[in-house]
Amino acid sequence: MDFLRPASWEEALAAKAEHPTAVPIAGGTDVMVEINFDHRRPEYLMDLNRVGDLFEWEVGAESVRLGASVPYTRIMENLRAELPGLALASHTVASPQIRNRGGVGGNLGTASPAGDAHPALLAAGAEVEVESVRGSRRIPIDEFYTGVKRNALAADELIRAVHVRKADGPQQFSKVGTRNAMVIAVCAFGLALHPQTRTVRTGIGSAAPTPVRAKVAEEFLNAALEEGGFWDNGKIVTPSVAQRFADLCSAACNPIDDVRGTASYRRHAVGVMARRTLTWTWESYRGARRITEGAA
Amino acid sequence: MRVNFTVNGRPQEADDVWEGESLLYVLRERLGLPGSKNACEQGECGSCTVRLDGVPVCSCLVAAGQVEGREVVTVEGLADYAGQRSCGTGDRTSPSGTARDTDSQTGEGTRLAPIQQAFIDAGAVQCGFCTPGLLVAADEMLERNPDPTDADIREALSGNLCRCTGYEKIMDAVRLAAARQSEGA
Ligand SMILES: Cc1cc2nc3c(=O)[nH]c(=O)nc-3n(C[C@H](O)[C@H](O)[C@H](O)COP(=O)(O)OP(=O)(O)OC[C@H]3O[C@@H](n4cnc5c(N)ncnc54)[C@H](O)[C@@H]3O)c2cc1C
Ligand code: FES
Ligand code: FES
Numbered sequence: 001m002d003f004l005r006p007a008s009w010e011e012a013l014a015a016k017a018e019h020p021t022a023v024p025i026a027g028g029t030d031v032m033v034e035i036n037f038d039h040r041r042p043e044y045l046m047d048l049n050r051v052g053d054l055f056e057w058e059v060g061a062e063s064v065r066l067g068a069s070v071p072y073t074r075i076m077e078n079l080r081a082e083l084p085g086l087a088l089a090s091h092t093v094a095s096p097q098i099r100n101r102g103g104v105g106g107n108l109g110t111a112s113p114a115g116d117a118h119p120a121l122l123a124a125g126a127e128v129e130v131e132s133v134r135g136s137r138r139i140p141i142d143e144f145y146t147g148v149k150r151n152a153l154a155a156d157e158l159i160r161a162v163h164v165r166k167a168d169g170p171q172q173f174s175k176v177g178t179r180n181a182m183v184i185a186v187c188a189f190g191l192a193l194h195p196q197t198r199t200v201r202t203g204i205g206s207a208a209p210t211p212v213r214a215k216v217a218e219e220f221l222n223a224a225l226e227e228g229g230f231w232d233n234g235k236i237v238t239p240s241v242a243q244r245f246a247d248l249c250s251a252a253c254n255p256i257d258d259v260r261g262t263a264s265y266r267r268h269a270v271g272v273m274a275r276r277t278l279t280w281t282w283e284s285y286r287g288a289r290r291i292t293e294g295a296a
Numbered sequence: 297m298r299v300n301f302t303v304n305g306r307p308q309e310a311d312d313v314w315e316g317e318s319l320l321y322v323l324r325e326r327l328g329l330p331g332s333k334n335a336c337e338q339g340e341c342g343s344c345t346v347r348l349d350g351v352p353v354c355s356c357l358v359a360a361g362q363v364e365g366r367e368v369v370t371v372e373g374l375a376d377y378a379g380q381r382s383c384g385t386g387d388r389t390s391p392s393g394t395a396r397d398t399d400s401q402t403g404e405g406t407r408l409a410p411i412q413q414a415f416i417d418a419g420a421v422q423c424g425f426c427t428p429g430l431l432v433a434a435d436e437m438l439e440r441n442p443d444p445t446d447a448d449i450r451e452a453l454s455g456n457l458c459r460c461t462g463y464e465k466i467m468d469a470v471r472l473a474a475a476r477q478s479e480g481a
Contacts, residue, residue, distance in 0.1 A: 001315035003297055003361040025359055029339055032357040035316045036337040045315055049362050095455025096433070097354045098339055181454035182340060 004046040009053055009131075012158060015046055017133040020155035022046040026054070026069045027101030029094070030110045054105065054160070063166055065129075068105025068159045075104075083164055085120040085171035085190050092116055092175050095182050105159045108144065111151040111210070118145070118211030119190030120173050122203030125165040132156040138163065145210035169193035170284040172277040175205075176261075176269045186261040189249070189273035193281045198222070198231050202274070207253035207266045217248030217274070234289045237282050242275050249274035301363045303327060304373025313360045320344045320355040323370060331371040331428045342456035345429035346370050347377075352436045354455075371428035378409035378435055382480070411435045414473035415466075422460035430456045434470050442477055444470070
């Protein structure tokens, strides 16, 4: 094995072009487990910790450009207002020690259906900025996950940053597991209200071969909210609408039975989380509306 | 490969390090610092917790080559590290070897850090396997948050498993250390 230590982003791209089999290591919280257990013996291990840019983030007008190596701890501490869904999801990852090292770049690199960043990114709306010596491109998050633990990266590409749309309304993240810390999701659900476009977006984790959006459920809910004038009148979402939305979210799953849970439990739990996160976010949307109207 | 880094305030050089080796392995097997424990090698138990440039991490998940040029504090250096902090020397990440008759490298002869004393006084140590990691994690929390709530303590220690104590005595120990720290302040 060779250990590559690029000191800059340009050096990292050059090294990846020269050695396409090189395995990048950022926080190491996925890579080192595989190496410690002999599940992986890469020819080259490429340390990204020296590439300072990857630890930075910028809050822009429309979105946050989040460097690939920004640890979850930083996201929780600094981006709760701009990226509430991702901050909540980050807080459910493993433990403080893991959150101090692991980040979204590694979560995307692994592309596990159980990765907690994914439902939040799908719900918020995001693009993954990837680069190689050939050039840079932005992959919409919906097109990033291509199969079980597979993503759209080419062999010579690295993830530089994720551009996540800033929240324009309430967001929630919910995760089912056996306890509160150090738990891989049995399944997870992210939901974001986007009052500016009057749309709702979702993300489902660990209930299909890849993280997915419940698109049919979103379309149903968008139409129902529009039809009932809910965005304007701020009424409680009709229980039958919430239930139909939940059922459609369950239907968007394509889960398996495994040690963590059965397929039918996952489908059921996703429906429950969909209904709850809709209720929570809609309540805070109504609350915020009342405050702004009261002030006006 | 060779790795140069600072451990408990002293420059160290590890030779013939395999490229896939963990920081934990280097500490225990190459530098003679067995304080950090190896219980799972997959980030689940926290018994290998060390400070890397001040940040608590699982040393079993840090590749040895990633620590080149960086500063590591292990449980062996915890007393000195905490001592520097309470003396207010300012530079918390690089405790210099003080002129006491102690060894900040192995921890031999060093007086205990307040958190270590509190663990003993509260009876928070049974088999002791989880203890080094808990001490490093708890000490870091007390540095950041001198007046923690029970929820803060649980959160800070949520990455450290103990199979013996049932955690109650550990909670007592951290509360005790926090109380003593604020009395001293
Ligand atoms: C005990 C434990 C508990 C965990 N619990 C959770 C959990 O609750 N939820 C969760 O989502 N995850 C969990 N994980 C998994 C892991 O912590 C996350 O996936 C984390 O986001 C990985 O980030 P990292 O920086 O450590 O990745 P690394 O291990 O460094 O890398 C992961 C993958 O991404 C690739 N990669 C990293 N950076 C880049 C880049 N810039 N460009 C291209 N490829 C890159 C690597 O080559 C590798 O394939 C857990 C892990 C452990 C050990
Ligand atoms: S040995 Fe590192 S977390 Fe268990
Ligand atoms: S004292 Fe035995 S594991 Fe904690």
